[in-house]
Amino acid sequence: MAINMEITAVEIYGDSKLIINQLLTEYELRKDDLVPYFWLATQLLQRFEAVTLEHVPRKENQMADALAILASSMTLGEDEAANVPVYQRWVIPLVIEIVLSDTNVISILPVNVEEWRQPLINYLEHGILPDDPKHRSEVRRRAHRFLYYKWTLYR
Structure with a gap:
């Protein structure tokens, strides 16, 4: 970024x-x-x-602790969405394809099946929460730990 x-x-x-x-x-x-x-x-x-x-x-590491506390204490209204700029990526892009030739690497391809990430993406990108009240509060509680940026969900 x-x-x-x-x-x-x-x-x-x-x-x-x-x-x-x-x-x-x-x-x-x-x-x-x-x-x-x-x-x-x-x-x-x-x-x-x-x-x-x-x-x-x-x-x-008091600064990181303070940012984590701030993010977890943010209160949002029903129609509000928060984008906290935290970036952590665990997938190696193909930029280093030459280096990877001698290394064991697993490629992961997206699957068009609804999974645990989709409700988070819906909430972060569009502010849409699930209909189920239990699932709704879980998504809202977990969303501050994630960032949806350029079609990828980061933690």
């Missing part, structure tokens, strides 16, 4: 000391299943003019 917004400098704070230090090349990358993520992150970081990577221990 930062690239799409043409942001040139990013500060990245992460609570995983392993991941931050691997990206800083202070730690060696040992697990094969992390290689595609490492290469993708490296390619993405090269697209910025300035990048700062910093490890923040979970105990000291």
